[in-house]
Amino acid sequence: MTWQHWTISAWLAALLLRPIWAGDEKTKTQDKAPNPHVDSGLCTFCHAAPAGGRETLHADGNVSLLCRSCHDGRHAPRAVHPADVVPSAVPAARIPAGFPLEQGKLACLSCHDVVPGCRSGERTPAQNRVGLRGGPVSDPLQFCFHCHAREDYRPFNPHDQLENGRPRTETCAWCHTGVPDVNAPSPRSPSFALRAKSAGVCRNCHTVAPDHPVRAHLQATPSAEMTWYMSACEMQPKMRLPLAQLVKYARTTKRAPRMIPLDEAGRITCYSCHNPHERGLLPDSNPRSVGAEPKQATNHRVRSREGKLCPTCHQK
């Protein structure tokens, strides 16, 4: 029996033994693999012998293949960073000794330490849920600088997010701590799992010139009246009612604007005015897709339908 068949049959056996997985959400959970990292009884999902050890790993010791047998985006979340690549853009010499390569390649274990999970009873600490190497970091971007140099940042264009119409998921990692679902409905509160607060996600690469449009905007909080007006503006193309009437409607229903996101503290930030996503990443039906541009900007990625940004918030 190949290791993969073995894994699958162990899995099926586990499914039969643990009816909890076939509960209410039957169809949804059947696709999900059991989580072997937190269950000391599941050593044999990765090791051929219950006592474990590196030499007993399935997939003939090809660890990335073993990890990917579950982490394929369907049975368990996919990796957010490219793996199984021979370093070129990041010179191998820059990768610290604490991040082991596998046969010269960057692999899952280069960044993730799974051994604590092998010692039964030890759970990954909540502050380092994914078991990243290199010790705790103050902000998730710091982790990247173990290998990527700050000055190498610029050549990456994180706004280039599609390849043949499909998301290039490795680009998401520059701003998000995972791969958000592009088809999910817009969250009401800013829970986008962004890597840094407010302008921080953009400031890693962009500096803002002194003549940048009204720098005082940064961190300004729109008045309630302004938010009703913003709501009215975004409704107008669909509703075809006089603006004043729509403002009244927004005020009465306290409708928050959806097209223009504010930061986690309800303030204006870079991404209130600029759309960081490539056109086509979010479906057109999502108000957050307004103003998205191709991988090279055509109108400074401003969030507006007719290319005029100021009137989406200011009533002149």
Ligand code: HEC
């Ligand atoms: C998700 C897959 C996975 C599971 C589940 C898992 N292991 Fe491991 N284990 C590994 C990998 C991968 C290595 C090699 C780590 C390395 O070389 O950095 C390893 C290494 C080990 C080692 C050698 C550690 C060392 O310091 O060299 C032992 C012992 C071990 N595992 C025992 C266990 C036991 C016991 C369990 C169950 C409680 C378990 N493992 C569950 C993947 C797993």
Ligand code: HEC
């Ligand atoms: C038998 C299937 C299986 C295998 C093999 C497996 N994983 Fe997982 N892994 C899971 C599941 C299921 C989760 C939980 C996902 C969730 O909660 O959404 C998980 C979670 C994780 C997480 C996130 C931690 C968390 O709590 O969300 C990391 C990181 C991870 N795995 C890395 C690895 C690595 C590295 C390997 C290879 C050594 C590996 N996994 C092998 C099924 C697997």
Ligand code: HEC
């Ligand atoms: C252990 C070292 C290491 C760490 C830590 C690391 N990277 Fe990487 N990264 C690499 C290597 C090596 C490559 C492969 C690049 C190449 O040589 O082609 C790479 C490639 C990438 C790429 C793809 C580049 C491309 O050409 O599209 C992106 C995007 C990226 N890294 C982002 C990040 C981000 C964001 C972080 C922090 C969350 C991070 N990396 C942390 C080593 C690392």
Ligand code: HEC
């Ligand atoms: C260069 C470092 C690096 C490599 C290589 C790498 N990862 Fe990760 N991985 C990360 C970082 C960083 C995160 C996100 C944690 C964060 O930003 O909070 C992550 C997150 C994850 C998660 C959690 C995703 C989620 O949506 O919750 C899983 C699962 C995972 N990695 C699995 C893998 C697997 C499997 C491989 C090998 C195919 C791999 N990783 C290779 C750095 C890496």
Ligand code: HEC
């Ligand atoms: C340059 C930074 C950046 C990159 C790269 C990036 N995002 Fe985002 N993303 C953001 C910001 C900022 C927000 C919150 C504001 C918004 O909704 O536009 C966000 C929000 C989202 C949302 C929620 C949208 C909504 O309806 O409110 C989704 C879904 C999303 N991103 C998907 C992705 C995916 C998938 C990728 C990778 C292909 C990606 N993003 C890459 C910055 C980025």
Ligand code: HEC
């Ligand atoms: C109130 C809306 C608003 C805010 C907030 C805002 N911008 Fe802009 N930005 C604009 C407009 C409008 C332009 C086009 C300027 C022009 O026409 O000369 C622009 C231009 C740019 C450009 C291209 C021109 C240049 O200076 O290189 C970049 C890059 C940029 N903004 C980044 C940012 C970043 C990063 C932040 C947050 C620190 C930010 N913007 C905050 C409205 C805004």
Ligand code: HEC
């Ligand atoms: C990893 C580096 C990186 C990060 C992080 C990043 N950008 Fe960019 N940005 C670039 C590059 C490279 C370009 C040039 C591509 C282009 O022409 O649009 C660019 C272009 C832009 C432009 C168009 C500039 C122009 O000349 O019109 C705007 C606006 C912009 N980014 C806003 C943002 C915002 C807002 C964020 C945060 C949500 C952000 N960027 C995060 C690297 C980055």
Ligand code: HEC
């Ligand atoms: C995302 C919403 C938004 C956009 C887009 C926007 N503004 Fe503002 N603007 C504000 C907020 C909020 C304030 C602060 C209002 C207050 O405190 O009364 C403000 C204040 C101002 C002020 C007064 C500044 C001061 O120093 O008191 C001027 C002038 C201004 N905006 C011009 C513009 C121009 C020109 C544009 C287009 C480039 C623009 N705004 C785009 C929300 C916006």
